[in-house]
Every structure is written in C-alpha cells, then in structure tokens.
Amino acid sequence: MSPAQADEDPLTTTSTVTVNGTARIVTAPAHRSLLEGLRDILGLTGTKSCCAEGECGACTVLLDGKAVNSCLVLCVESDGHEVTTIEGLSECGPTDLQEEFLNAGAVQCGFCIPGQVMSAEYLLRTNPAPSEPEIREALSGNLCRCGGYARIVAAVKETAARRAGDHD
Ligand code: FES
Ligand code: FES
Structure with missing residues (x-):
C-alpha cells in the first residue's frame, strides 16, 4: 500500500523511522508492533519474537538509544525516532x-x-x-x-x- 493509500485508511499508519542509521518508511496496520514492523515489513529478523507481551526480552532493541521491548511499542510510536537492532549493532562484524x-x-x-x-x-x-x-x-x-x-x-x-x- 502506498503512503497515499495509507493516508486514506484510518486503520493503517505510515511511519518514518531511522533504522540502523537509514530512514525507512513503514506502512502497517495501526495495531502492529515495532517488532512486527522490523521483522515482517523490514525483514530484520535478528530481533526475535517470543512472548509478544513484554515478558521475555527476546525482542529488545534500542529506541533512541534506550533498550525497549519492541513487542510493546507500536510501529506508529516509532515515527520520527531512531531504532537500533542487533543487525545495526554488528554491521562491521561481531562487536x-x-x-x-x-x-x-x-x-x-x-x-x-x-x-x-x-x-x-x-x-x-x-x-x-x-x-x-x-x-x-x-x-x-x-x-x-x-x-x-x-x-x-x-x-x-x-x-x-x-x-x-x-x-x-
Ligand atoms: S517478545 Fe517477549 S518481551 Fe517482546
Ligand atoms: S535460552 Fe537462549 S541462551 Fe539460554
């Protein structure tokens, strides 16, 4: 769905997120989590999905430099923010x-x-x-x-x- 189409659908959100240093546009249903946006839309599967309810920490990423459970953050809440995933941490090889x-x-x-x-x-x-x-x-x-x-x-x-x- 294009950003223009997304604008027409109140249940769909379009967010501009800086992911691992690169601006990305994420168009997703309003209820989708940042975790789902990273894995299912951007293909960054290094961040793992497990409990999806904030209990296990498998989905931890840095949001504006702070560790968060990405399953508890909506995609749209990341609009205008910076996200670092495990892929971004180790872009130059293992840290x-x-x-x-x-x-x-x-x-x-x-x-x-x-x-x-x-x-x-x-x-x-x-x-x-x-x-x-x-x-x-x-x-x-x-x-x-x-x-x-x-x-x-x-x-x-x-x-x-x-x-x-x-x-x-
Ligand atoms: S998947 Fe378990 S805390 Fe997010
Ligand atoms: S469950 Fe992953 S190292 Fe123990």
Missing part, C-alpha cells in the same frame, strides 16, 4: 560484546541472545563499569530458558573490562 558472549560460552541458543546483547549493550553504554548485581538487574528482563546466566554475566563483565582497557 566486542558479542565476542565475549562467544568466549564465555554464553550462547546456548539463537533466540534469547540478540535481546541479551542489546540489553547488555545499553547497560554498558550507560554504566561502563557495572557491578555484578547491576548486570543481573539490567538483564533481569531477558529470560534465558537454559539458565545460562552465569556465563552471560561473565561475558558482560569481560566486555566492561575490555572497554576499560584492563586487557585485550
């Missing part, structure tokens, strides 16, 4: 954080990890030297069904140390 997830053996599945990485990245940008309780609190909205939290926390700690220049 240091992703490398540390691998080094720590924290990646047991491909489902929760993109959301874990986005939440951890947000934490490290806002708190470069988090304590373990702060890491656990920051990731408390991201469920790992296999219980791999110790390794995930270790990966975040290692990334913080690496960014601080404590080691390579």
Whole structure:
C-alpha cells in the first residue's frame, strides 16, 4: 500500500523511522508492533519474537538509544525516532560484546541472545563499569530458558573490562 493509500485508511499508519542509521518508511496496520514492523515489513529478523507481551526480552532493541521491548511499542510510536537492532549493532562484524558472549560460552541458543546483547549493550553504554548485581538487574528482563546466566554475566563483565582497557 502506498503512503497515499495509507493516508486514506484510518486503520493503517505510515511511519518514518531511522533504522540502523537509514530512514525507512513503514506502512502497517495501526495495531502492529515495532517488532512486527522490523521483522515482517523490514525483514530484520535478528530481533526475535517470543512472548509478544513484554515478558521475555527476546525482542529488545534500542529506541533512541534506550533498550525497549519492541513487542510493546507500536510501529506508529516509532515515527520520527531512531531504532537500533542487533543487525545495526554488528554491521562491521561481531562487536566486542558479542565476542565475549562467544568466549564465555554464553550462547546456548539463537533466540534469547540478540535481546541479551542489546540489553547488555545499553547497560554498558550507560554504566561502563557495572557491578555484578547491576548486570543481573539490567538483564533481569531477558529470560534465558537454559539458565545460562552465569556465563552471560561473565561475558558482560569481560566486555566492561575490555572497554576499560584492563586487557585485550
Ligand atoms: S517478545 Fe517482546 S518481551 Fe517477549
Ligand atoms: S541462551 Fe537462549 S535460552 Fe539460554
């Protein structure tokens, strides 16, 4: 549906969203979530859909730099805003954080990890030297069904140390 047609349909919205640095036009029914817009309309399937009700964190993206559950944000609410997905985080290859997830053996599945990485990245940008309780609190909205939290926390700690220049 063209933007002009969308204007004629009150149940359809057209949003201009900067996704991973590029302006994108997303035309979607008014009830569609940002998660659905990213995955189903823009084809950015790195962001995972699981509970679709704000419980698991698998759909975490950065909205204007802040970690959010994209299943709880309407597409139209992202109009005029900036979204960063896991694809945008790693445009130049795996980030240091992703490398540390691998080094720590924290990646047991491909489902929760993109959301874990986005939440951890947000934490490290806002708190470069988090304590373990702060890491656990920051990731408390991201469920790992296999219980791999110790390794995930270790990966975040290692990334913080690496960014601080404590080691390579
Ligand atoms: S899919 Fe959004 S929180 Fe679970
Ligand atoms: S690593 Fe994905 S559920 Fe545990």
